[in-house]
Amino acid sequence: MTPDERRAIEADVTRLIHAYTWANDDADWHACAALYTEDALFRRPSGGEPVRGRAAILAGFLARPPRAQRHAITNVLVDVVDENTVRARSVIVLYMGEVTSDDGLPVQDAKSPLIGTFTDLVVRTDEGWRFAERVGALDFRP
Template identity: 70%
Template sequence: MHMDERRAIEWDCTRLIHQYVNLNDAQDWHAVAALYTPDARFARPSKPDEFIEGREAILASFTARPPRAQRHVIANTVVDVEGPATARAFSVIVLYMGDVPEGGGLPVQDAKSPLIGTFTDLIVNTPDGWRFKQRVGGLDFRP
């Protein structure tokens, strides 16, 4: 594989990871779910051994959660290209969360915040572009 092609895949996959956290923070769950393949597997950082199977189930798991104020920060992303249609990625994730006051204004940060963890991804090239085939979270510290 030519170096330019490898770098383009690395960039596309990194952009997918960044797009995911931005859409997640916007709580645009349909757009978040669309970043997964139809048969994807997802495990939240808080439950790394519990897989949610399939895009529709992933969407349902997000829409079932009560709304919260949140901001994800993703860092240290490294993408390893396996081939023209497959890559693996590792990222560190920091999650700030809290409750929005009834009168509006800035959210009050949750005492368990921030959470520090990781995502390990299998990303594949589809007719719709690069998508998560498997996304496994994990926590580095107990809240």
């Protein structure tokens, strides 16, 4: 693999991580789930049992109660294993609030912000780069 190919993979996977973040903040759960492989494993940073499979991940997203949210993803580090496999880590900062009935700005939740990490296994598929594993963890208690 050439240095340019490696950099292109790093850029593509960084873009995947950011696309996921924007879809999540837009509550576009179908777009979020589409960024996983069919048999992916996902664990929310807030804990709970891991969820396996794109359909189950989508169902989990759809079951979420509405909330205002904004994720900031930082310190993205992409390690290319080979031309089809990548490991990545990133820091997540999550601001949350309740959706208002008057379309005004939400009031920030007292538990905000939450700070944690994502550890990802990303693979190249026919659909492009997708999360095979996305494991979140909190770094501080709220």
